[in-house]
Amino acid sequence: MHPETLAVHAGQKSDPVTGAIAAPIYLSTTFERSADGTFPSGYEYSRDDNPNRRNLETCLAALEGGAEAITFASGMAAITAVIESLPDDLPKRLVLPDDIYFGVRSLLNETDVGRRFEWEVVDMTDLQAVRAACAKPTGLVWIETPSNPLVKIVDIAAIAQLAREGGAVSAVDNTWATPLLTRPFEFGADLVVHSLTKYIGGHSDVMIGAVVSRESGPQNLALRAIQKHKGSVPSPLDCWLALRGIQSLAPRMQVHCGNAMEVARFLSQHPAVSVVHYPGLPTHPGFAVASKQMKSFGGMLSFEVAGARKEAMAVAGALRLIARATSLGGTHSLIEHRASVEGPQTKAPEGLLRMSIGLENALDLISDLDQALGQISNRR
Ligand SMILES: Cc1ncc(COP(=O)(O)O)c(C=O)c1O
Known part of the structure; x- marks a missing residue:
């Protein structure tokens, strides 16, 4: 089966x-x-x-x-x-x-x-x-x-x-x-x-x-x-x-993956974002291997805010729909500044925010990210 x-x-x-x-x-x-x-x-x-x-x-x-x-x-x-x-x-x-x-x-x-x-x-x-x-x-x-x-x-x-x-x-x-x-x-x-x-x-x-x-x-x-x-x-x-x-794992994964791809595409074109880590983007170094061993590219992505820790924290702080919380894989989209969570031994770049993309409509997630990133761009 x-x-x-x-x-x-x-x-x-x-x-x-x-x-x-x-x-x-x-x-x-x-x-x-x-x-x-x-x-x-x-x-x-x-x-x-x-x-x-x-x-x-x-x-x-x-x-x-x-x-x-x-x-x-x-x-x-x-x-x-x-x-x-x-x-x-x-x-x-x-x-x-x-x-x-x-x-x-x-x-x-x-x-x-x-x-x-x-x-x-x-x-x-x-x-x-x-x-x-x-x-x-x-x-x-x-x-x-x-x-x-x-x-x-x-x-x-x-x-x-x-x-x-x-x-x-x-x-x-x-x-x-x-x-x-x-x-x-x-x-x-x-x-x-x-x-x-x-x-x-x-x-x-x-x-x-x-x-x-x-x-x-x-x-x-x-x-x-x-x-x-x-x-x-x-x-x-x-x-x-x-x-x-x-x-409900199968249909949930389809929505997580579809939303993550749309959010990744949006972020990769935003001037306030320096890098997007999502294996569904052809520019990701793991794209070829992911295409071979994954049915779809998953619901997790990370992105780096141009600047560093202060700017990344400000973006996370300005979000209204996407919750600042640890963990992943649930219905709600979550965002997290991993360097703060992992402490001094972290390998996460200071500007990196990790997102678990939930089951909301992708357009609402993009609009929330857009307004939060816009606030950072306006402050520059
Ligand atoms: C990839 C991965 N493995 C294992 C764990 C640990 O799982 P748990 O929190 O259920 O102990 C986590 C938790 O975030 C994880 O992301």
Whole structure:
């Protein structure tokens, strides 16, 4: 079946007891044994498994085309589980993209996870640099495309191949693309990670994450053990909300992508904007790779305001419709000055504003940006 159909049907049969089309939310933490001590329903205790979580995991595995999906309490919990589940016989060394989501850098710099692993950061748009990094003993190669916040595009097939040649696991953070735009297993990746908090939840009202694996194997068992015993699990309501979000993911992504393209075109012609980072613009360095591995170019873009921090902050401050808030992938368009959010270690240019383009009419977004950028131009 096509992804649009799987999004509505996989893991979403009508309720066997009542016939309800929208699944009930099973809040029960515990499930009854039969007289012989077995669990006829297949459920025992909600941290181990529950119906809403199983439905969501079934749907995610089908959408990514993987063997198994394992959900966690947030995208960061899923990322942590991937690093911690690396098989013992692999080197404790990670190869990471230079524009990796800054939460992963904080995980490594500020928690015990970083004390257990070494890591090397490379510009993954430079395949020679990736090749050199993978030539050293490596356990995990992390891929993020499009990246956060510079919207860099990297070649999943080429990097997964380099990881494989070096005996490393390759994992793709597919949060920004979603399985509706990019299916990393088709390009040879071993694992796919999601912050479902973003496009998949889709309404800025649920915090949840997932790891999907291409094949069943020892790392899946390790991931399940982390889920169950470390206990960083999503609630039944979280799972229900994420699965409800998935049902409308396909048409939402079409609108996000269409709006983002229109906004990117507008910004790229505005005199107060020096650069637009959007892979759907033929001038973007990742346009060719994005055209090959993405169905459409996504709903995220960044742009740099001519001048720097003061001017960028002034533009964000002058917006009336587009909200100044972190996160992405929801119905509302959001804007954020990433350098302020990420602090002194940021790689984001001081003039850069990141936007999550929502589901509003693109003309209203353009008109809001136009009046805000106009205020800066008039002050010059
Ligand atoms: C690409 C990417 N991966 C992972 C995360 C972390 O997800 P969560 O906030 O659900 O822990 C984020 C959050 O912004 C993200 O943008």
